[in-house]
Amino acid sequence: MNSPRPILVVILVLVLSAPYAFVKRLVAGEPPPYVVEDRRSGYTYLSEENQRLQNDEFANPGMFWVEQGRTLWQKRDGAAHLSCVSCHGDAATGMRGVRTRYPRFDPRRNKLINLEQQLNRCREERLRAAPYPYESEALLALTSFVSFQSRGSPVEVRIDGPARPFFETGRAFFMRRRGQLDLACTQCHDQYTGQRLRGDVISQGQTNGFPIYRHTWQTLGSTHRMFAWCNVAVRAEPLPYGADDYINLELYLAWRGRGLPVEAPAVRR
Amino acid sequence: MHSTVRDQGQAETYQIVGGAIPESLTNRPGDPERGRLVVLDRTKGDCIVCHAMPLPERPFHGTVGPPLDGVGRRSGAGELRLRVVDPKALNSHTIMPAYYKVEGLYQVLAQYRDRPILTAQDIEDVVAYLLTLK
Numbered sequence: 001m002n003s004p005r006p007i008l009v010v011i012l013v014l015v016l017s018a019p020y021a022f023v024k025r026l027v028a029g030e031p032p033p034y035v036v037e038d039r040r041s042g043y044t045y046l047s048e049e050n051q052r053l054q055n056d057e058f059a060n061p062g063m064f065w066v067e068q069g070r071t072l073w074q075k076r077d078g079a080a081h082l083s084c085v086s087c088h089g090d091a092a093t094g095m096r097g098v099r100t101r102y103p104r105f106d107p108r109r110n111k112l113i114n115l116e117q118q119l120n121r122c123r124e125e126r127l128r129a130a131p132y133p134y135e136s137e138a139l140l141a142l143t144s145f146v147s148f149q150s151r152g153s154p155v156e157v158r159i160d161g162p163a164r165p166f167f168e169t170g171r172a173f174f175m176r177r178r179g180q181l182d183l184a185c186t187q188c189h190d191q192y193t194g195q196r197l198r199g200d201v202i203s204q205g206q207t208n209g210f211p212i213y214r215h216t217w218q219t220l221g222s223t224h225r226m227f228a229w230c231n232v233a234v235r236a237e238p239l240p241y242g243a244d245d246y247i248n249l250e251l252y253l254a255w256r257g258r259g260l261p262v263e264a265p266a267v268r269r
Numbered sequence: 270m271h272s273t274v275r276d277q278g279q280a281e282t283y284q285i286v287g288g289a290i291p292e293s294l295t296n297r298p299g300d301p302e303r304g305r306l307v308v309l310d311r312t313k314g315d316c317i318v319c320h321a322m323p324l325p326e327r328p329f330h331g332t333v334g335p336p337l338d339g340v341g342r343r344s345g346a347g348e349l350r351l352r353v354v355d356p357k358a359l360n361s362h363t364i365m366p367a368y369y370k371v372e373g374l375y376q377v378l379a380q381y382r383d384r385p386i387l388t389a390q391d392i393e394d395v396v397a398y399l400l401t402l403k
Contacts, residue, residue, distance in 0.1 A: 236376045236378055
């Protein structure tokens with residue numbers, strides 16, 4: 001007659017431990033959860049080993065670019081002999097939250113602008129220095145450093161007003177079948193998430209972690225490098241880095257992962 | 270329904286009859302042993318990326334498509350041939366690529382343009398192999 005009792009105790013412990021874990025996280029002031037409603041960060045698809053690697057600022061290989069970016073942030077450059085600090089001061093306060101809002105609509109160009117392009121605009125217009133080439137170590141470093149200042153803040157881009165048509169174009173890109181394999185992003189990353197492609201679990205393709213240190217690349221890369229990689233994987237023509245269609249896709253994906261925390265520099269497979 | 274594919278300079282036509290392609294695409298019978306290699310070849314079929322198959326020599330089979338163990342018992346040659354050649358003829362929403370199709374594709378990488386993923390003989394060999402999965 002006393003056999004059901006230990007089972008009841010186990011159930012009670014399980015039921016009580018779930019809210020306890022939640023409260024503990026609040027008290028510890030940890031970053032927002034990696035799952036928001038039905039949106040799951042790529043972090044939740046990682047092995048525990050890779051999650052630990054991302055969490056540890058001394059072991060995370062992406063921190064190398066953050067530190068390089070910190071140096072560039074302070075370095076005077078260009079004909080104006082200015083640095084980022086000259087206008088923005090301490091990045092920890094001035095750049096906090098910036099990464100969560102990009103890409104955004106830019107009224108001057110009458111199209112979207114992403115974070116990499118904004119950094120280069122500052123270089124050209126304020127420092128009067130040459131822009132860093134897309135995917136150069138310097139641009140990756142500065143993007144990582146600025147993004148890092150928003151770590152833990154939820155992604156929150158605007159898709160209303162003038163941004164709307166660009167958002168719609170980005171969504172259309174995501175839905176369009178392409179390449180010899182005739183696959184759309186949505187088929188793997190909406191319809192088959194959680195299934196295995198060879199040994200790898202298919203993620204939702206969220207972008208809150210970018211720039212990411214990707215083991216496949218053995219280096220750090222931007223969203224556009226990832227888009228091009230995926231395009232080639234389905235045997236489709238990749239677009240050049242910085243292409244308008246990739247920036248439109250960036251906006252759609254940022255909205256699709258709204259509320260997920262900025263994780264840059266994230267570690268991914 | 271007739272479709273035409275340029276296969277290494279040759280035009281191959283096939284006819285879909287009742288959810289199958291009853292006629293072989295080539296004059297040569299399929300070779301199941303070669304078909305097994307096409308299935309495993311990452312640059313050709315690479316079927317295990319999506320399907321679990323009775324090929325224990327290769328770890329990590331995908332779960333996107335149905336397991337193919339016993340597929341040769343469930344389906345005949347003509348049905349398997351259509352499912353490899355153009356599964357979208359049966360289900361326009363399927364994620365499975367058409368392995369013998371060049372029309373209606375978008376922004377294909379230059380090196381793959383105007384040629385199907387598999388040759389007609391590859392298809393026949395794969396079908397012969399799938400038929401051995403009883």
